[in-house]
Amino acid sequence: MKKVGVIFGGRSVEHEVSVITGMQIIENIDKTKYQVVPIYITKEGKWLIGECLLDFKNFKNNNLKDAKEIFMTPSHGNFNLYANPEEVGLFGKKILDTIDIIFPALHGTHGEDGSIQGLFELMDIPYVGGGVLASSVGMDKILMKDVFKANNLPIVDFYWFYRSDWKDNNESIVNNIENKLKYPVFVKPANLGSSIGINIAKDREGLIKAIEIAVNYDRKIIIEQAVQNPREINCAVLGYDEEIITSLCEEPLGWEDVLTFEDKYVKSNSKGTKTSGERRIIPADISDELRERIEDLAKKSFKAIDGRGTSRIDFLIDQEQNVFINEINTLPGSIGFYLWEGKGYPFKKLVDKLIDIALVTHEEKKKNMYNYDANLFNRIQYGGKM
Structure with missing residues (x-):
């Protein structure tokens, strides 16, 4: 065993x-x-x-x-x-x-x-879960968006800077943000989850206050253009390489500006159903055409960071039904078991599948060569002369 x-x-x-x-x-x-x-x-x-x-x-x-x-x-x-x-x-x-x-x-x-x-x-x-690259890119919201942008995946406009630069050039940074983005904007630490340190700013005063909070949690800060009156739809992906499937889509309820830490982990303890009394609707009440677009983008974003195991991808939908990838949450930040139950993967079966994927991908890695006999020591003299 x-x-x-x-x-x-x-x-x-x-x-x-x-x-x-x-x-x-x-x-x-x-x-x-x-x-x-x-x-x-x-x-x-x-x-x-x-x-x-x-x-x-x-x-x-x-x-x-x-x-x-x-x-x-x-x-x-x-x-x-x-x-x-x-x-x-x-x-x-x-x-x-x-x-x-x-x-x-x-x-x-x-x-x-x-x-x-x-x-x-x-x-x-x-x-279990993504490798070093997938985990680090999935964690860093700036690198994540750069990877998505390079793969022609839809994201909102954003601006970022270092904490050290904020201390010396805060007025210049605020001006740059206001020149590139329009209020309201989201202010986030680049490398953190669970909504910690994240705030929405609706004017310059709120922007400065939100940045002053965010810089306590990370050396890199990202400012994102807010989508007006959005719907948030989330979808997870399971698998590796080309062998991937998507989960049911969910729509968190009560989502206005940003879900707080308490919203995610204290108030939302139960499985979602199609009732307004729950914290989420599963499956989300969206058209088949929109669901297919979201599933396709979920797969592409998962592959773009070289994901494996499972990841939950969060989307924002504007009033014109444009879809934007908000972020990808790699395992273990998101196991998203509630998204898989309706697809025939209750929690126990999902855990079993994730372990199987880890074992299969580890065997795949063994096919790589890690030694190359170049006889270099005998072909070169100390000091670099051949």
Whole structure:
């Protein structure tokens, strides 16, 4: 039976959201096929394992004293979880567990942005979700939009700048924004999710205030042209390479300016139905023609960043039925299980499919050559002379 290490928590402002995602994944992994090893990264950056991590109540009550600190190595092919040498001593148990595949559930910084995916690549261990490139591009809203623009995918106009430049040239930046965009505009940290640090500005005073908030969360700030009276429609993609399918479309309800953190994670706990009492409508009440356009753009955006696993793509629809890609949310920032239930993938089956994709794509990677015998050492003299 393969052991799946589910990694969650992390040094991110989205720490608590990640814990919830990790608990959901652990609950829905097929226990007849896989043994779960929970790996929790604290807000301080310590890596812990232990049975106590399987109970969500222990996180609510901060009762994790029985968890043990572990270390991992980037050495190729080493999937061991090592104990803290200061705790086990000379003759203690040094290897606490060994895992076969990793299911990251880390939201935001250091987890969703390609950072930890780089560790998995060095280890050469199968892992669920997008690779380093897809994760980093999907996280950075500026690079994401540049990639979409290069692939002729529809996006709203935007402007971006560095935090350091804002401190020295804030008036010039505001003038540049007002010359390129019209109010209202969205102000966002380039590398963050869950609506944290995001605000809408309807005039110069609001713009400056929103930027002053955003610069606390990232060194890169993006300003986006707001779509007037938009509908938000979301659609997810599942698969890899050309073998991809789309989910049902959803329309979040009560979406006016921007969904807050509480809207996403506190108020919206239930599955959506076609009732106004829920936080979303699934499937979205849109025409077949619009749905097909959205599904096509969802696939193209997923392929444009070299996605794998699953990602949710958020769209904005204006009054003339023009479709704009707002952003792509790679796994684990969005598992979007509720979007897949109506397509024959309940949560447990979706988790199983994501693990299968990770294993298949890892086998595909083994076809690459990583050695090239050029006999270079014997053909060149020290100092660069042949």
